[in-house]
Amino acid sequence: MTVPISWYLILSAVLFVMGVAGFLFKRNIITIFMSIELMLNAVNLSFVAFSYVLRQLSGQVFVFFVMVVAAAEAAVGLAIIIVVFRNRESLNVDDIELMKF
Amino acid sequence: MLDQFFFYIFASVILLGGLLTITRRSAVHSAIFLIATLLGIAGLFLHLQAEFLxxxxxxxxxxxxxxxxxxxIMLVNLDQAARQRQFNRQWWLALLAAAAVCGEALYGLYRGRGAFTFPGAVPGNMPPNTQAVGNALYQNYMLPFEVASIMLLVAMVGAVVMAKKRL
Structure with missing residues (x-):
């Protein structure tokens, strides 16, 4: 393996931080959702890198389950977004403040 | 040599796509750049001999x-949202928190850099991937697999129930 695993881990960390930043500072709820997908993919990348280095399949199976959960989460979350938009005519997270302290 | 070349190509696609995903104004553009990022990650999976994934x-x-x-994005109206401010008022606080997370992760990687060589790792190729993953899924991970299928069913029904106007 000519590409050391630390490169993959650094790439994964930077991608995860991009997801965190997007999650924290965007106002549009759909883009916030995309940031969550970015974070999930960053974690998947480091799982597969470790799986390759250790020559073990468990990491890849775990990534498979993460993808299943991401699919379920996206379906339910986007349904919630549609309902919120129908009731409030807005996708701005600053406007959705009913449960805010 | 070729490995590093492809790693750099895919890594730059991933990082550029991620950066544009979180900074573009239009949600459709964000989605397109996120697709580029996901394809780059698929390329790295191929590179790591995880063909099935x-x-x-x-x-x-x-x-x-x-x-x-x-x-x-097509169902909801985002025209007015695209004209408004994109970032919330505490964006500097958010950037500070993200920088803290980044520093933490990189510091952890730096401190643990000696642990990245695995003596137990055997050189050579992985077993034929799709077959091996299939065997693992249906033998060792049978119960999680079934639970995941139930969860997908529940999520599908839940999404339909929530998004429907009247049942």
């Missing part, structure tokens, strides 16, 4: 989840 990444993420995203 690379296929699943393209089919499930790009072909499933991102199409769902684009459908929802």
């Amino acid at each position: 690379a296929g699943v990444q393209v089919i499930l993420y790009v072909g499933g989840i991102m199409v769902l995203f684009l459908f929802v």
Whole structure:
């Protein structure tokens, strides 16, 4: 393996931080959702890198389950977004403040 | 040499796509750049000899989840949201927190850099990937697999129930 695993881990960390930043500072709820997908993919990348280095399949199976959960989460979350938009005519997270302290 | 070349190509696609995903004004543009990022990650999966996961990444993420995203963007009206301010008022606090997370992760990697060589790791190739993953899924991970299928069913029914106007 000519590409050391630390490169993959650094790439994964930077991608995860991009997801965190997007999650924290965007106002549009759909883009916030995309940031969550970015974070999930960053974690998947480091799982597969470790799986390759250790020559073990468990990491890849775990990534498979993460993808299943991401699919379920996206379906339910986007349904919630549609309902919120129908009731409030807005996708701005600053406007959705009913449960805010 | 070739390995590093492809790693750099895919890594730059991933990082550029991620950066544009979180900074573009229009949600459709964000989705397109997120698709570029996901394809780059699929390329790195291929590079790491995880062919099955690379296929699943393209089919499930790009072909499933991102199409769902684009459908929802089409269903809701984002024209006025695109004209407003994109970042919330505490963006500097958010950037500070993200920088803290980044520093933490990189510091952890730096401190643990000696642990990245695995003496137990055997050189050579992985077993034929799709067959091995299939065997693992249906033998060692039978119960989680079934639970995941139930969860997908529940999520599907839940999404339909929530998004429907009147049952």
